[in-house]
Amino acid sequence: MNDLLNSLAYMVGPMPMLYCIIGVIAGVVVGAIPGLGGGMLMALVLPATFAMDNLLAQVLLIGIYVGGVTGGLSSAVLIGVPGTPAAVMTAIDGHALARKGFAARALSIGIMASLFGGIVSWLVLASLSAPLARLASQLQSFDYFVFIALGLILIAFAGQGSVLKSLISGVLGISLALVGFDSISATNRFTFGVPSLSNGFDLLAVLIGAFAVRQMLVDSSEDRQIVQQASARLPEIVHELGRPFRYFGNLIRSSLIGTIIGLMPGIGANIGAIVAYSAAKGLSKNRDEFGKGSEEALVASESGNNATVGGALVPMIALGIPGSGQDVLLMAALILHQIQPGPLLVSEHPEVFYGIISTYLVANIVTLFVMVLSVRYLRSVLSVPKYLLVPLVLMLCTVGVISTNNRVEDTAIMFAFGVLGLFMSWFRFPLAPFVIGFILAPLAEERLRTAAGTARGNWLELLMTPVPLIAIALLIAIGLISIIGRMHFRNQMGTRSRQN
Amino acid sequence: MRGEFKMRDIVSGILLTAFSAVMYWRATQIADPGYDLLGPGFFPKFAVALMGILSATLLGVAVLKQVRQAASAERAGPVNWSLPADFIRQSLIVLLLGAYVSILIAGWANFELASVLFVLSAGAVLAPLRAKPLIILGITTALAVFVVSYTFRNILFVNLP
Structure with missing residues (x-):
């Protein structure tokens, strides 16, 4: 406890605070630019941290990390394009709310829900990190596979429209993720004899194509302005900051969901947002509003995605297992300074261990102020006409893809997935399951193959363990609730149409 | 409008079923060096077979709805093929x-x-x-x-x- 308090006292000093503010501002700005995101900036800054004090380097990187996740909120709400995959669900309801003329409210809800999610996950990080990390580390390979499958099925049931189309979308994402070289068997799969396909599809190019390019292509066909003119000013944003507390239960639940999901290695902020969103939708009395500008949805999505950051830090600092891509960069910064993250970190470098925990809290609070003060400037994006915004965003997407690997060929992947996203939009296939499937497929396959090898093909042995059994029970319950809910909805609609 | 939605489902169903068939055929040709129990072809085959089944279901349901609609003379009118x-x-x-x-x-x-x-x-x-x-x-x-x-x-x- 003393170490934590000392660390917090250090964090409010001028230098750490300066680094934190710089990191958060940079993260918020870059996170708001579709396709760029905090991860890219962290990677670019990483070499520069070598010359810094090890703790200050962590402060800067965590500032970018937290700022980047929350920064995605601005573009999600203002232009309907998630700056980061974590803001996928935010883009749906936040942008719908902005289109109704409540941009300030949507931003305020997102900002405050993000802070709340961050604080809840910080409490878990600070007080329960060791036991929770132990629990997560006890999961077997097949348990991970079950979690991934469960996540995909959940999103299919929770998504808008047809469950069948959501499932197809998810499986299509899985299939395309399998293109390329299989490292276990040293075999090419689905490459059709094209050598460049051996590398598979670069994740960032796919995400930028599927989200940003697709969104711009869809918007280019529409006569209306991409965004609603904002009438809100700073006092209005500040005034609305208390609004998320009307949904206090939702805030707590979504933050806890995000934190727990963050604890699972490889399952990132986007899944946290999606599962929190699904849970909020399932338990809401106004579930019909979800997808059309629901405040509850926004609260769930933003608190859920931000809370995953704190959750993901737990296995990183306690076990040396990165919970997300950004955690890998944090670990790399530690290793650059000859510090090995893992169980010995707390005893050998307590200042770093508690410094990371304290930074996370301070970065969340700094993000609140940065977001509130910067939103009025980020809002200027709203007045940009479509004929400027669409080509410029497409150019930024292109340069963002090139800058990731310094490989211009990746822009072809971005273009192909942008066009695929456009086709999916024409044929009314939801995008989220596709991207989730694409992200999780390699991990799911690896876990399944490891589990099958461990159990020597005895599937019954794998299934008869607590996690799969609970997951199957959960799936049956979700399926039944979904079917009953849809039948109830149809009956109500039928009754209403008869009454009219 | 309803007719247009079903037409979209029919077209996407045909495209995806065909895509799944091609992918499944490719998946059967993945060489298995036997380094692990499931091999490199198991998961791809499973995924594309599932996609094929789901796509065929989408196609079947859309065709069935279209046929029913035509039978009950509830046509929503001709599909608009003009390019806006x-x-x-x-x-x-x-x-x-x-x-x-x-x-x-x-x-x-x-x-x-x-x-x-x-x-x-x-x-x-x-x-x-x-x-x-x-x-x-x-x-x-x-x-x-x-x-x-x-x-x-x-x-x-x-x-x-």
Whole structure:
């Protein structure tokens, strides 16, 4: 406890605070630019941290990390394009709310829900990190596979429209993720004899194509302005900051969901947002509003995605297992300074261990102020006409893809997935399951193959363990609730149409 | 409107079923060196077979609904095959983006020239045909391309074409 308090006292000093503010501002700005995101900036800054004090380097990187996740909120709400995959669900309801003329409210809800999610996950990080990390580390390979499958099925049931189309979308994402070289068997799969396909599809190019390019292509066909003119000013944003507390239960639940999901290695902020969103939708009395500008949805999505950051830090600092891509960069910064993250970190470098925990809290609070003060400037994006915004965003997407690997060929992947996203939009296939499937497929396959090898093909042995059994029970319950809910909805609609 | 939705499901069902069939055929040809129990072909086969089953179901359901609708004479009217201006504009942006990416990959022009041409032409497709927006587009394009190019080349040290 003393170490934590000392660390917090250090964090409010001028230098750490300066680094934190710089990191958060940079993260918020870059996170708001579709396709760029905090991860890219962290990677670019990483070499520069070598010359810094090890703790200050962590402060800067965590500032970018937290700022980047929350920064995605601005573009999600203002232009309907998630700056980061974590803001996928935010883009749906936040942008719908902005289109109704409540941009300030949507931003305020997102900002405050993000802070709340961050604080809840910080409490878990600070007080329960060791036991929770132990629990997560006890999961077997097949348990991970079950979690991934469960996540995909959940999103299919929770998504808008047809469950069948959501499932197809998810499986299509899985299939395309399998293109390329299989490292276990040293075999090419689905490459059709094209050598460049051996590398598979670069994740960032796919995400930028599927989200940003697709969104711009869809918007280019529409006569209306991409965004609603904002009438809100700073006092209005500040005034609305208390609004998320009307949904206090939702805030707590979504933050806890995000934190727990963050604890699972490889399952990132986007899944946290999606599962929190699904849970909020399932338990809401106004579930019909979800997808059309629901405040509850926004609260769930933003608190859920931000809370995953704190959750993901737990296995990183306690076990040396990165919970997300950004955690890998944090670990790399530690290793650059000859510090090995893992169980010995707390005893050998307590200042770093508690410094990371304290930074996370301070970065969340700094993000609140940065977001509130910067939103009025980020809002200027709203007045940009479509004929400027669409080509410029497409150019930024292109340069963002090139800058990731310094490989211009990746822009072809971005273009192909942008066009695929456009086709999916024409044929009314939801995008989220596709991207989730694409992200999780390699991990799911690896876990399944490891589990099958461990159990020597005895599937019954794998299934008869607590996690799969609970997951199957959960799936049956979700399926039944979904079917009953849809039948109830149809009956109500039928009754209403008869009454009219 | 309903008829249009079913037509979309039928078209997407056919495309996806065909895609699944091709992918499954490719998946059966994945060589298995026997390094692990499931092998490299198991998961791909499972995924594309599942996609095929789901796509065929989508197709079947859509066809069934279409047949029922036709039988009960609830036709929503003929499908509108005319190309609206929005669709043409969208297609033009897709073509321009494709050309932009191709030029960059082939190295026919450097990033600055290709970007100026792309932003100007895509902006011109979307802009109202009046002098003021076109002047704003020209100035913004030049400024934006310069700022992006300078930032990525000289500050972030990205190797732009």
